[in-house]
Amino acid sequence: MQIIKLEEPFDKAQIPAGSVVLALGFFDGVHRGHQAVIETARQEARKRGVKLAIMTLTPHPSIIFQHVPPEKVTYLTSLERKLQLFARFGAEIAYVVALNSQVSKMGPQEFVDKYMVGLHAQAIVAGEDYTYGTEKIANMELLPQYAQARFAVIKVRHLKQMGQKISSTRIRTCLDHGQITQANHLLGYCYENDGVIVHGKQVGRTLGFPTINISVGQGERLPAEGIYAVKVRLLGKTVDGMASIGRNETFGSNNAPTLEINLLDFSQMVYGEHVVVQWHQYLRGQVKFPNAQALIVQLKRDEKNVRAYFAAK
Structure with a gap:
Protein backbone atom coordinates (compact mmCIF):
# COMPACT_ATOMS: atom_id res chain seq x y z
CA MET A 1 0.00 0.00 0.00
CA GLN A 2 1.30 3.44 -0.95
CA ILE A 3 1.09 5.98 1.90
CA ILE A 4 0.92 9.65 0.88
CA LYS A 5 0.95 12.41 3.50
CA LEU A 6 -0.63 15.69 2.43
CA GLU A 7 -0.17 18.99 4.22
CA GLU A 8 -1.79 22.13 2.95
CA PRO A 9 -0.70 23.54 0.61
CA PHE A 10 0.42 20.25 -0.92
CA ASP A 11 2.24 19.63 -4.18
CA LYS A 12 -0.08 18.18 -6.82
CA ALA A 13 2.86 16.05 -7.99
CA GLN A 14 2.36 13.95 -4.85
CA ILE A 15 -0.89 12.58 -6.29
CA PRO A 16 -0.41 9.42 -8.39
CA ALA A 17 -1.78 9.42 -11.92
CA GLY A 18 -4.86 7.36 -12.55
CA SER A 19 -8.39 7.38 -11.23
CA VAL A 20 -9.42 5.91 -7.87
CA VAL A 21 -12.46 5.09 -5.83
CA LEU A 22 -11.94 7.10 -2.65
CA ALA A 23 -13.26 6.02 0.77
CA LEU A 24 -13.56 8.89 3.24
CA GLY A 25 -13.71 9.04 7.03
CA PHE A 26 -11.64 9.51 10.15
CA PHE A 27 -11.84 5.74 10.73
CA ASP A 28 -10.78 5.65 14.40
CA GLY A 29 -10.80 1.94 15.24
CA VAL A 30 -11.50 0.88 11.64
CA HIS A 31 -14.49 -0.96 13.13
CA ARG A 32 -17.11 -3.07 11.35
CA GLY A 33 -19.02 0.04 10.23
CA HIS A 34 -15.84 1.48 8.72
CA GLN A 35 -15.06 -1.89 7.17
CA ALA A 36 -18.45 -1.81 5.43
CA VAL A 37 -17.52 1.55 3.88
CA ILE A 38 -14.11 0.25 2.79
CA GLU A 39 -15.56 -2.97 1.38
CA THR A 40 -18.19 -1.02 -0.58
CA ALA A 41 -15.42 1.16 -2.00
CA ARG A 42 -13.26 -1.90 -2.78
CA GLN A 43 -16.06 -3.53 -4.74
CA GLU A 44 -16.74 -0.28 -6.61
CA ALA A 45 -13.04 0.08 -7.47
CA ARG A 46 -12.95 -3.49 -8.78
CA LYS A 47 -16.07 -2.85 -10.89
CA ARG A 48 -14.51 0.29 -12.38
CA GLY A 49 -11.05 -1.22 -12.81
CA VAL A 50 -9.31 1.44 -10.70
CA LYS A 51 -7.39 1.51 -7.43
CA LEU A 52 -8.96 1.71 -3.98
CA PRO A 61 -11.06 16.71 14.37
CA SER A 62 -12.15 17.57 17.93
CA ILE A 63 -8.70 19.09 18.54
CA ILE A 64 -9.18 21.55 15.68
CA PHE A 65 -12.91 22.21 15.66
CA GLN A 66 -13.77 21.87 19.36
CA HIS A 67 -10.39 22.99 20.75
CA VAL A 68 -9.96 19.88 22.88
CA PRO A 69 -6.38 19.78 24.24
CA PRO A 70 -4.40 17.09 22.35
CA GLU A 71 -3.38 15.39 25.60
CA LYS A 72 -7.08 14.84 26.39
CA VAL A 73 -7.74 12.91 23.18
CA THR A 74 -7.23 9.15 23.08
CA TYR A 75 -7.54 6.93 20.04
CA LEU A 76 -8.78 3.41 19.41
CA THR A 77 -6.09 3.05 16.77
CA GLY A 90 -7.57 -3.91 0.59
CA ALA A 91 -6.45 -0.27 0.24
CA GLU A 92 -3.85 0.37 -2.44
CA ILE A 93 -3.33 4.05 -1.60
CA ALA A 94 -3.73 5.73 1.79
CA TYR A 95 -3.88 9.51 1.98
CA VAL A 96 -3.13 11.02 5.40
CA VAL A 97 -4.25 14.66 5.42
CA ALA A 98 -2.86 16.99 8.08
CA LEU A 99 -5.89 18.71 9.58
CA ASN A 100 -4.36 22.16 10.03
CA SER A 101 -5.92 25.62 10.18
CA GLN A 102 -5.85 25.97 6.38
CA VAL A 103 -7.84 22.79 5.87
CA SER A 104 -10.27 23.54 8.69
CA LYS A 105 -11.11 26.95 7.19
CA MET A 106 -11.86 25.60 3.72
CA GLY A 107 -15.37 25.89 2.40
CA PRO A 108 -17.02 22.68 1.20
CA GLN A 109 -16.55 23.44 -2.50
CA GLU A 110 -12.83 24.08 -2.11
CA PHE A 111 -12.40 20.92 -0.04
CA VAL A 112 -14.26 18.85 -2.63
CA ASP A 113 -12.22 20.34 -5.47
CA LYS A 114 -8.86 19.73 -3.77
CA TYR A 115 -9.38 16.53 -1.79
CA MET A 116 -11.86 14.61 -3.92
CA VAL A 117 -11.54 15.81 -7.51
CA GLY A 118 -7.88 16.61 -6.89
CA LEU A 119 -7.20 13.02 -5.84
CA HIS A 120 -8.71 11.77 -9.13
CA ALA A 121 -11.78 10.20 -7.55
CA GLN A 122 -14.21 8.52 -9.96
CA ALA A 123 -16.43 7.75 -6.99
CA ILE A 124 -16.59 8.83 -3.36
CA VAL A 125 -17.73 6.32 -0.74
CA ALA A 126 -18.49 7.37 2.84
CA GLY A 127 -20.83 6.72 5.73
CA GLU A 128 -24.15 8.53 5.76
CA ASP A 129 -23.02 10.93 8.50
CA TYR A 130 -19.70 11.90 6.88
CA THR A 131 -19.04 15.64 6.81
CA TYR A 132 -16.30 17.69 5.16
CA GLY A 133 -16.80 20.97 7.01
CA THR A 134 -19.75 22.51 8.82
CA GLU A 135 -22.36 19.77 9.10
CA LYS A 136 -25.34 21.75 7.78
CA ILE A 137 -23.62 22.76 4.53
CA ALA A 147 -19.42 17.13 -7.11
CA GLN A 148 -20.94 18.80 -10.19
CA ALA A 149 -21.17 15.42 -11.96
CA ARG A 150 -17.39 14.93 -11.76
CA PHE A 151 -17.65 11.81 -9.60
CA ALA A 152 -20.26 9.41 -8.28
CA VAL A 153 -21.39 9.62 -4.65
CA ILE A 154 -22.05 6.39 -2.76
CA LYS A 155 -23.53 6.72 0.71
CA VAL A 156 -23.20 3.71 3.01
CA ARG A 157 -25.92 3.24 5.60
CA HIS A 158 -24.99 2.82 9.25
CA LEU A 159 -24.18 -0.74 10.26
CA LYS A 160 -26.16 -1.59 13.37
CA GLN A 161 -25.88 -4.16 16.12
CA MET A 162 -28.85 -4.74 18.44
CA GLY A 163 -30.56 -1.73 16.89
CA GLN A 164 -27.71 0.67 17.65
CA LYS A 165 -25.20 2.21 15.26
CA ILE A 166 -21.73 0.69 15.41
CA SER A 167 -19.53 3.68 16.17
CA SER A 168 -16.16 4.63 17.62
CA THR A 169 -17.97 6.37 20.49
CA ARG A 170 -19.88 3.20 21.36
CA ILE A 171 -16.66 1.17 21.34
CA ARG A 172 -14.92 3.68 23.63
CA THR A 173 -17.84 3.37 26.06
CA CYS A 174 -17.47 -0.42 26.02
CA LEU A 175 -13.75 -0.14 26.77
CA ASP A 176 -14.40 2.34 29.57
CA HIS A 177 -16.69 -0.24 31.21
CA GLY A 178 -14.41 -3.23 30.68
CA GLN A 179 -16.78 -4.71 28.09
CA ILE A 180 -14.00 -6.20 25.99
CA THR A 181 -16.08 -8.95 24.37
CA GLN A 182 -18.62 -6.40 23.14
CA ALA A 183 -15.91 -3.98 21.97
CA ASN A 184 -14.18 -6.75 20.02
CA HIS A 185 -17.48 -7.75 18.42
CA LEU A 186 -18.08 -4.17 17.26
CA LEU A 187 -14.51 -3.84 16.01
CA GLY A 188 -14.50 -7.15 14.19
CA TYR A 189 -11.13 -8.02 15.71
CA CYS A 190 -9.44 -7.98 19.13
CA TYR A 191 -8.63 -4.57 20.55
CA GLU A 192 -4.90 -3.89 20.85
CA ASN A 193 -2.44 -1.54 22.53
CA ASP A 194 1.19 -0.92 21.61
CA GLY A 195 3.76 -0.36 24.31
CA VAL A 196 7.28 -0.70 25.61
CA ILE A 197 8.32 -2.83 28.59
CA VAL A 198 9.65 -0.63 31.41
CA HIS A 199 10.94 -1.21 34.93
CA GLY A 200 8.33 -1.47 37.69
CA LYS A 201 8.37 -1.97 41.45
CA GLN A 202 8.71 -5.76 41.01
CA VAL A 203 6.01 -6.45 43.60
CA GLY A 204 4.61 -9.30 41.50
CA ARG A 205 7.94 -11.11 41.61
CA THR A 206 7.80 -11.27 45.41
CA LEU A 207 4.31 -12.82 45.15
CA GLY A 208 5.38 -15.52 42.73
CA PHE A 209 3.67 -13.77 39.80
CA PRO A 210 6.37 -11.72 38.02
CA THR A 211 4.97 -9.14 35.65
CA ILE A 212 6.09 -6.97 32.80
CA ASN A 213 5.19 -3.30 33.19
CA ILE A 214 4.10 -1.65 29.96
CA SER A 215 4.13 2.00 28.99
CA VAL A 216 1.55 2.32 26.22
CA GLY A 217 1.84 4.63 23.24
CA GLN A 218 0.85 8.26 23.75
CA GLY A 219 -2.81 8.86 23.01
CA GLU A 220 -3.81 5.18 23.07
CA ARG A 221 -6.95 4.33 25.02
CA LEU A 222 -6.67 1.61 27.65
CA PRO A 223 -9.64 -0.47 28.82
CA ALA A 224 -11.11 0.08 32.29
CA GLU A 225 -9.24 -0.95 35.42
CA GLY A 226 -9.51 -4.67 36.06
CA ILE A 227 -8.02 -8.09 35.38
CA TYR A 228 -8.03 -9.45 31.81
CA ALA A 229 -7.04 -12.45 29.72
CA VAL A 230 -4.68 -11.16 27.03
CA LYS A 231 -2.26 -12.30 24.37
CA VAL A 232 1.04 -10.46 24.06
CA ARG A 233 3.18 -10.28 20.94
CA LEU A 234 6.89 -9.81 21.67
CA LEU A 235 10.18 -11.10 20.31
CA GLY A 236 8.35 -12.70 17.42
CA LYS A 237 6.18 -14.80 19.76
CA THR A 238 2.60 -14.65 20.99
CA VAL A 239 2.25 -15.42 24.70
CA ASP A 240 -0.89 -15.84 26.83
CA GLY A 241 -1.04 -13.52 29.79
CA MET A 242 -2.97 -12.21 32.77
CA ALA A 243 -3.16 -8.41 32.63
CA SER A 244 -3.90 -5.97 35.42
CA ILE A 245 -4.82 -2.34 34.90
CA GLY A 246 -4.95 -0.73 38.31
CA ARG A 247 -3.32 1.14 41.17
CA ASN A 248 -2.02 -1.72 43.36
CA GLU A 249 -4.13 -0.51 46.27
CA THR A 250 -3.24 -3.58 48.33
CA PHE A 251 0.24 -2.04 48.67
CA GLY A 252 -0.67 1.59 49.26
CA SER A 253 -3.00 4.39 48.25
CA ASN A 254 -2.66 7.18 45.67
CA ASN A 255 -0.63 4.99 43.32
CA ALA A 256 -0.61 5.92 39.64
CA PRO A 257 -2.44 3.43 37.40
CA THR A 258 -0.22 0.87 35.71
CA LEU A 259 -0.53 -1.88 33.12
CA GLU A 260 1.16 -5.06 34.34
CA ILE A 261 1.02 -8.49 32.70
CA ASN A 262 1.98 -11.86 34.10
CA LEU A 263 3.12 -13.84 31.05
CA LEU A 264 2.24 -17.51 31.31
CA ASP A 265 5.09 -19.97 30.77
CA PHE A 266 7.52 -17.22 29.77
CA SER A 267 10.56 -16.09 31.76
CA GLN A 268 12.91 -14.12 29.46
CA MET A 269 14.24 -10.68 30.42
CA VAL A 270 12.56 -8.26 28.02
CA TYR A 271 13.06 -4.72 29.31
CA GLY A 272 12.90 -2.15 26.52
CA GLU A 273 11.16 -4.48 24.09
CA HIS A 274 8.18 -3.36 22.02
CA VAL A 275 4.99 -5.33 22.67
CA VAL A 276 1.44 -5.50 21.35
CA VAL A 277 -1.24 -6.38 23.90
CA GLN A 278 -4.35 -8.05 22.48
CA TRP A 279 -7.34 -7.85 24.83
CA HIS A 280 -9.56 -10.96 24.92
CA GLN A 281 -11.63 -11.24 28.09
CA TYR A 282 -12.50 -9.22 31.19
CA LEU A 283 -12.16 -11.42 34.30
CA ARG A 284 -12.93 -9.22 37.30
CA GLY A 285 -12.61 -5.76 38.80
CA GLN A 286 -9.80 -4.49 40.97
CA VAL A 287 -9.97 -5.33 44.69
CA LYS A 288 -8.00 -4.03 47.67
CA PHE A 289 -6.98 -7.19 49.53
CA ARG A 301 -7.63 -18.31 40.69
CA ASP A 302 -7.09 -15.69 37.99
CA GLU A 303 -4.31 -17.70 36.37
CA LYS A 304 -6.51 -20.79 36.36
CA ASN A 305 -9.31 -18.81 34.72
CA VAL A 306 -7.00 -17.38 32.05
CA ARG A 307 -5.62 -20.81 31.19
CA ALA A 308 -9.14 -22.26 31.01
CA TYR A 309 -10.31 -19.37 28.80
CA PHE A 310 -7.57 -19.84 26.22
CA ALA A 311 -7.78 -23.65 26.37
CA ALA A 312 -11.46 -23.39 25.39
CA LYS A 313 -10.84 -21.10 22.38
Missing part, protein backbone atom coordinates in the same frame (compact mmCIF):
# COMPACT_ATOMS: atom_id res chain seq x y z
CA ALA A 53 -7.76 4.75 -2.03
CA ILE A 54 -8.66 5.74 1.52
CA MET A 55 -8.30 9.23 2.95
CA THR A 56 -8.07 9.93 6.68
CA LEU A 57 -7.12 12.95 8.77
CA THR A 58 -4.70 13.65 11.59
CA PRO A 59 -5.05 14.75 14.36
CA HIS A 60 -8.57 14.09 15.66
CA SER A 78 -2.81 4.89 16.36
CA LEU A 79 -2.19 6.23 12.88
CA GLU A 80 0.28 3.40 12.28
CA ARG A 81 -2.24 0.70 13.23
CA LYS A 82 -4.98 2.43 11.25
CA LEU A 83 -2.80 2.26 8.14
CA GLN A 84 -2.04 -1.41 8.81
CA LEU A 85 -5.78 -2.09 8.93
CA PHE A 86 -6.37 -0.14 5.72
CA ALA A 87 -3.86 -2.40 4.00
CA ARG A 88 -5.48 -5.50 5.51
CA PHE A 89 -8.84 -4.49 4.10
CA ALA A 138 -21.10 19.94 4.04
CA ASN A 139 -22.96 16.66 4.45
CA MET A 140 -23.48 13.62 2.24
CA GLU A 141 -26.89 14.84 1.04
CA LEU A 142 -25.30 17.95 -0.44
CA LEU A 143 -22.17 16.30 -1.82
CA PRO A 144 -23.65 15.67 -5.31
CA GLN A 145 -24.11 19.45 -5.68
CA TYR A 146 -20.44 20.10 -4.97
CA PRO A 290 -6.34 -7.26 53.30
CA ASN A 291 -2.87 -8.71 52.82
CA ALA A 292 -0.44 -10.20 50.29
CA GLN A 293 -1.50 -13.79 51.02
CA ALA A 294 -5.13 -13.06 50.14
CA LEU A 295 -3.94 -11.48 46.89
CA ILE A 296 -1.83 -14.56 46.05
CA VAL A 297 -4.86 -16.82 46.51
CA GLN A 298 -6.86 -14.67 44.09
CA LEU A 299 -4.01 -14.49 41.56
CA LYS A 300 -3.90 -18.29 41.48
Whole structure:
Protein backbone atom coordinates (compact mmCIF):
# COMPACT_ATOMS: atom_id res chain seq x y z
CA MET A 1 0.00 0.00 0.00
CA GLN A 2 1.30 3.44 -0.95
CA ILE A 3 1.09 5.98 1.90
CA ILE A 4 0.92 9.65 0.88
CA LYS A 5 0.95 12.41 3.50
CA LEU A 6 -0.63 15.69 2.43
CA GLU A 7 -0.17 18.99 4.22
CA GLU A 8 -1.79 22.13 2.95
CA PRO A 9 -0.70 23.54 0.61
CA PHE A 10 0.42 20.25 -0.92
CA ASP A 11 2.24 19.63 -4.18
CA LYS A 12 -0.08 18.18 -6.82
CA ALA A 13 2.86 16.05 -7.99
CA GLN A 14 2.36 13.95 -4.85
CA ILE A 15 -0.89 12.58 -6.29
CA PRO A 16 -0.41 9.42 -8.39
CA ALA A 17 -1.78 9.42 -11.92
CA GLY A 18 -4.86 7.36 -12.55
CA SER A 19 -8.39 7.38 -11.23
CA VAL A 20 -9.42 5.91 -7.87
CA VAL A 21 -12.46 5.09 -5.83
CA LEU A 22 -11.94 7.10 -2.65
CA ALA A 23 -13.26 6.02 0.77
CA LEU A 24 -13.56 8.89 3.24
CA GLY A 25 -13.71 9.04 7.03
CA PHE A 26 -11.64 9.51 10.15
CA PHE A 27 -11.84 5.74 10.73
CA ASP A 28 -10.78 5.65 14.40
CA GLY A 29 -10.80 1.94 15.24
CA VAL A 30 -11.50 0.88 11.64
CA HIS A 31 -14.49 -0.96 13.13
CA ARG A 32 -17.11 -3.07 11.35
CA GLY A 33 -19.02 0.04 10.23
CA HIS A 34 -15.84 1.48 8.72
CA GLN A 35 -15.06 -1.89 7.17
CA ALA A 36 -18.45 -1.81 5.43
CA VAL A 37 -17.52 1.55 3.88
CA ILE A 38 -14.11 0.25 2.79
CA GLU A 39 -15.56 -2.97 1.38
CA THR A 40 -18.19 -1.02 -0.58
CA ALA A 41 -15.42 1.16 -2.00
CA ARG A 42 -13.26 -1.90 -2.78
CA GLN A 43 -16.06 -3.53 -4.74
CA GLU A 44 -16.74 -0.28 -6.61
CA ALA A 45 -13.04 0.08 -7.47
CA ARG A 46 -12.95 -3.49 -8.78
CA LYS A 47 -16.07 -2.85 -10.89
CA ARG A 48 -14.51 0.29 -12.38
CA GLY A 49 -11.05 -1.22 -12.81
CA VAL A 50 -9.31 1.44 -10.70
CA LYS A 51 -7.39 1.51 -7.43
CA LEU A 52 -8.96 1.71 -3.98
CA ALA A 53 -7.76 4.75 -2.03
CA ILE A 54 -8.66 5.74 1.52
CA MET A 55 -8.30 9.23 2.95
CA THR A 56 -8.07 9.93 6.68
CA LEU A 57 -7.12 12.95 8.77
CA THR A 58 -4.70 13.65 11.59
CA PRO A 59 -5.05 14.75 14.36
CA HIS A 60 -8.57 14.09 15.66
CA PRO A 61 -11.06 16.71 14.37
CA SER A 62 -12.15 17.57 17.93
CA ILE A 63 -8.70 19.09 18.54
CA ILE A 64 -9.18 21.55 15.68
CA PHE A 65 -12.91 22.21 15.66
CA GLN A 66 -13.77 21.87 19.36
CA HIS A 67 -10.39 22.99 20.75
CA VAL A 68 -9.96 19.88 22.88
CA PRO A 69 -6.38 19.78 24.24
CA PRO A 70 -4.40 17.09 22.35
CA GLU A 71 -3.38 15.39 25.60
CA LYS A 72 -7.08 14.84 26.39
CA VAL A 73 -7.74 12.91 23.18
CA THR A 74 -7.23 9.15 23.08
CA TYR A 75 -7.54 6.93 20.04
CA LEU A 76 -8.78 3.41 19.41
CA THR A 77 -6.09 3.05 16.77
CA SER A 78 -2.81 4.89 16.36
CA LEU A 79 -2.19 6.23 12.88
CA GLU A 80 0.28 3.40 12.28
CA ARG A 81 -2.24 0.70 13.23
CA LYS A 82 -4.98 2.43 11.25
CA LEU A 83 -2.80 2.26 8.14
CA GLN A 84 -2.04 -1.41 8.81
CA LEU A 85 -5.78 -2.09 8.93
CA PHE A 86 -6.37 -0.14 5.72
CA ALA A 87 -3.86 -2.40 4.00
CA ARG A 88 -5.48 -5.50 5.51
CA PHE A 89 -8.84 -4.49 4.10
CA GLY A 90 -7.57 -3.91 0.59
CA ALA A 91 -6.45 -0.27 0.24
CA GLU A 92 -3.85 0.37 -2.44
CA ILE A 93 -3.33 4.05 -1.60
CA ALA A 94 -3.73 5.73 1.79
CA TYR A 95 -3.88 9.51 1.98
CA VAL A 96 -3.13 11.02 5.40
CA VAL A 97 -4.25 14.66 5.42
CA ALA A 98 -2.86 16.99 8.08
CA LEU A 99 -5.89 18.71 9.58
CA ASN A 100 -4.36 22.16 10.03
CA SER A 101 -5.92 25.62 10.18
CA GLN A 102 -5.85 25.97 6.38
CA VAL A 103 -7.84 22.79 5.87
CA SER A 104 -10.27 23.54 8.69
CA LYS A 105 -11.11 26.95 7.19
CA MET A 106 -11.86 25.60 3.72
CA GLY A 107 -15.37 25.89 2.40
CA PRO A 108 -17.02 22.68 1.20
CA GLN A 109 -16.55 23.44 -2.50
CA GLU A 110 -12.83 24.08 -2.11
CA PHE A 111 -12.40 20.92 -0.04
CA VAL A 112 -14.26 18.85 -2.63
CA ASP A 113 -12.22 20.34 -5.47
CA LYS A 114 -8.86 19.73 -3.77
CA TYR A 115 -9.38 16.53 -1.79
CA MET A 116 -11.86 14.61 -3.92
CA VAL A 117 -11.54 15.81 -7.51
CA GLY A 118 -7.88 16.61 -6.89
CA LEU A 119 -7.20 13.02 -5.84
CA HIS A 120 -8.71 11.77 -9.13
CA ALA A 121 -11.78 10.20 -7.55
CA GLN A 122 -14.21 8.52 -9.96
CA ALA A 123 -16.43 7.75 -6.99
CA ILE A 124 -16.59 8.83 -3.36
CA VAL A 125 -17.73 6.32 -0.74
CA ALA A 126 -18.49 7.37 2.84
CA GLY A 127 -20.83 6.72 5.73
CA GLU A 128 -24.15 8.53 5.76
CA ASP A 129 -23.02 10.93 8.50
CA TYR A 130 -19.70 11.90 6.88
CA THR A 131 -19.04 15.64 6.81
CA TYR A 132 -16.30 17.69 5.16
CA GLY A 133 -16.80 20.97 7.01
CA THR A 134 -19.75 22.51 8.82
CA GLU A 135 -22.36 19.77 9.10
CA LYS A 136 -25.34 21.75 7.78
CA ILE A 137 -23.62 22.76 4.53
CA ALA A 138 -21.10 19.94 4.04
CA ASN A 139 -22.96 16.66 4.45
CA MET A 140 -23.48 13.62 2.24
CA GLU A 141 -26.89 14.84 1.04
CA LEU A 142 -25.30 17.95 -0.44
CA LEU A 143 -22.17 16.30 -1.82
CA PRO A 144 -23.65 15.67 -5.31
CA GLN A 145 -24.11 19.45 -5.68
CA TYR A 146 -20.44 20.10 -4.97
CA ALA A 147 -19.42 17.13 -7.11
CA GLN A 148 -20.94 18.80 -10.19
CA ALA A 149 -21.17 15.42 -11.96
CA ARG A 150 -17.39 14.93 -11.76
CA PHE A 151 -17.65 11.81 -9.60
CA ALA A 152 -20.26 9.41 -8.28
CA VAL A 153 -21.39 9.62 -4.65
CA ILE A 154 -22.05 6.39 -2.76
CA LYS A 155 -23.53 6.72 0.71
CA VAL A 156 -23.20 3.71 3.01
CA ARG A 157 -25.92 3.24 5.60
CA HIS A 158 -24.99 2.82 9.25
CA LEU A 159 -24.18 -0.74 10.26
CA LYS A 160 -26.16 -1.59 13.37
CA GLN A 161 -25.88 -4.16 16.12
CA MET A 162 -28.85 -4.74 18.44
CA GLY A 163 -30.56 -1.73 16.89
CA GLN A 164 -27.71 0.67 17.65
CA LYS A 165 -25.20 2.21 15.26
CA ILE A 166 -21.73 0.69 15.41
CA SER A 167 -19.53 3.68 16.17
CA SER A 168 -16.16 4.63 17.62
CA THR A 169 -17.97 6.37 20.49
CA ARG A 170 -19.88 3.20 21.36
CA ILE A 171 -16.66 1.17 21.34
CA ARG A 172 -14.92 3.68 23.63
CA THR A 173 -17.84 3.37 26.06
CA CYS A 174 -17.47 -0.42 26.02
CA LEU A 175 -13.75 -0.14 26.77
CA ASP A 176 -14.40 2.34 29.57
CA HIS A 177 -16.69 -0.24 31.21
CA GLY A 178 -14.41 -3.23 30.68
CA GLN A 179 -16.78 -4.71 28.09
CA ILE A 180 -14.00 -6.20 25.99
CA THR A 181 -16.08 -8.95 24.37
CA GLN A 182 -18.62 -6.40 23.14
CA ALA A 183 -15.91 -3.98 21.97
CA ASN A 184 -14.18 -6.75 20.02
CA HIS A 185 -17.48 -7.75 18.42
CA LEU A 186 -18.08 -4.17 17.26
CA LEU A 187 -14.51 -3.84 16.01
CA GLY A 188 -14.50 -7.15 14.19
CA TYR A 189 -11.13 -8.02 15.71
CA CYS A 190 -9.44 -7.98 19.13
CA TYR A 191 -8.63 -4.57 20.55
CA GLU A 192 -4.90 -3.89 20.85
CA ASN A 193 -2.44 -1.54 22.53
CA ASP A 194 1.19 -0.92 21.61
CA GLY A 195 3.76 -0.36 24.31
CA VAL A 196 7.28 -0.70 25.61
CA ILE A 197 8.32 -2.83 28.59
CA VAL A 198 9.65 -0.63 31.41
CA HIS A 199 10.94 -1.21 34.93
CA GLY A 200 8.33 -1.47 37.69
CA LYS A 201 8.37 -1.97 41.45
CA GLN A 202 8.71 -5.76 41.01
CA VAL A 203 6.01 -6.45 43.60
CA GLY A 204 4.61 -9.30 41.50
CA ARG A 205 7.94 -11.11 41.61
CA THR A 206 7.80 -11.27 45.41
CA LEU A 207 4.31 -12.82 45.15
CA GLY A 208 5.38 -15.52 42.73
CA PHE A 209 3.67 -13.77 39.80
CA PRO A 210 6.37 -11.72 38.02
CA THR A 211 4.97 -9.14 35.65
CA ILE A 212 6.09 -6.97 32.80
CA ASN A 213 5.19 -3.30 33.19
CA ILE A 214 4.10 -1.65 29.96
CA SER A 215 4.13 2.00 28.99
CA VAL A 216 1.55 2.32 26.22
CA GLY A 217 1.84 4.63 23.24
CA GLN A 218 0.85 8.26 23.75
CA GLY A 219 -2.81 8.86 23.01
CA GLU A 220 -3.81 5.18 23.07
CA ARG A 221 -6.95 4.33 25.02
CA LEU A 222 -6.67 1.61 27.65
CA PRO A 223 -9.64 -0.47 28.82
CA ALA A 224 -11.11 0.08 32.29
CA GLU A 225 -9.24 -0.95 35.42
CA GLY A 226 -9.51 -4.67 36.06
CA ILE A 227 -8.02 -8.09 35.38
CA TYR A 228 -8.03 -9.45 31.81
CA ALA A 229 -7.04 -12.45 29.72
CA VAL A 230 -4.68 -11.16 27.03
CA LYS A 231 -2.26 -12.30 24.37
CA VAL A 232 1.04 -10.46 24.06
CA ARG A 233 3.18 -10.28 20.94
CA LEU A 234 6.89 -9.81 21.67
CA LEU A 235 10.18 -11.10 20.31
CA GLY A 236 8.35 -12.70 17.42
CA LYS A 237 6.18 -14.80 19.76
CA THR A 238 2.60 -14.65 20.99
CA VAL A 239 2.25 -15.42 24.70
CA ASP A 240 -0.89 -15.84 26.83
CA GLY A 241 -1.04 -13.52 29.79
CA MET A 242 -2.97 -12.21 32.77
CA ALA A 243 -3.16 -8.41 32.63
CA SER A 244 -3.90 -5.97 35.42
CA ILE A 245 -4.82 -2.34 34.90
CA GLY A 246 -4.95 -0.73 38.31
CA ARG A 247 -3.32 1.14 41.17
CA ASN A 248 -2.02 -1.72 43.36
CA GLU A 249 -4.13 -0.51 46.27
CA THR A 250 -3.24 -3.58 48.33
CA PHE A 251 0.24 -2.04 48.67
CA GLY A 252 -0.67 1.59 49.26
CA SER A 253 -3.00 4.39 48.25
CA ASN A 254 -2.66 7.18 45.67
CA ASN A 255 -0.63 4.99 43.32
CA ALA A 256 -0.61 5.92 39.64
CA PRO A 257 -2.44 3.43 37.40
CA THR A 258 -0.22 0.87 35.71
CA LEU A 259 -0.53 -1.88 33.12
CA GLU A 260 1.16 -5.06 34.34
CA ILE A 261 1.02 -8.49 32.70
CA ASN A 262 1.98 -11.86 34.10
CA LEU A 263 3.12 -13.84 31.05
CA LEU A 264 2.24 -17.51 31.31
CA ASP A 265 5.09 -19.97 30.77
CA PHE A 266 7.52 -17.22 29.77
CA SER A 267 10.56 -16.09 31.76
CA GLN A 268 12.91 -14.12 29.46
CA MET A 269 14.24 -10.68 30.42
CA VAL A 270 12.56 -8.26 28.02
CA TYR A 271 13.06 -4.72 29.31
CA GLY A 272 12.90 -2.15 26.52
CA GLU A 273 11.16 -4.48 24.09
CA HIS A 274 8.18 -3.36 22.02
CA VAL A 275 4.99 -5.33 22.67
CA VAL A 276 1.44 -5.50 21.35
CA VAL A 277 -1.24 -6.38 23.90
CA GLN A 278 -4.35 -8.05 22.48
CA TRP A 279 -7.34 -7.85 24.83
CA HIS A 280 -9.56 -10.96 24.92
CA GLN A 281 -11.63 -11.24 28.09
CA TYR A 282 -12.50 -9.22 31.19
CA LEU A 283 -12.16 -11.42 34.30
CA ARG A 284 -12.93 -9.22 37.30
CA GLY A 285 -12.61 -5.76 38.80
CA GLN A 286 -9.80 -4.49 40.97
CA VAL A 287 -9.97 -5.33 44.69
CA LYS A 288 -8.00 -4.03 47.67
CA PHE A 289 -6.98 -7.19 49.53
CA PRO A 290 -6.34 -7.26 53.30
CA ASN A 291 -2.87 -8.71 52.82
CA ALA A 292 -0.44 -10.20 50.29
CA GLN A 293 -1.50 -13.79 51.02
CA ALA A 294 -5.13 -13.06 50.14
CA LEU A 295 -3.94 -11.48 46.89
CA ILE A 296 -1.83 -14.56 46.05
CA VAL A 297 -4.86 -16.82 46.51
CA GLN A 298 -6.86 -14.67 44.09
CA LEU A 299 -4.01 -14.49 41.56
CA LYS A 300 -3.90 -18.29 41.48
CA ARG A 301 -7.63 -18.31 40.69
CA ASP A 302 -7.09 -15.69 37.99
CA GLU A 303 -4.31 -17.70 36.37
CA LYS A 304 -6.51 -20.79 36.36
CA ASN A 305 -9.31 -18.81 34.72
CA VAL A 306 -7.00 -17.38 32.05
CA ARG A 307 -5.62 -20.81 31.19
CA ALA A 308 -9.14 -22.26 31.01
CA TYR A 309 -10.31 -19.37 28.80
CA PHE A 310 -7.57 -19.84 26.22
CA ALA A 311 -7.78 -23.65 26.37
CA ALA A 312 -11.46 -23.39 25.39
CA LYS A 313 -10.84 -21.10 22.38
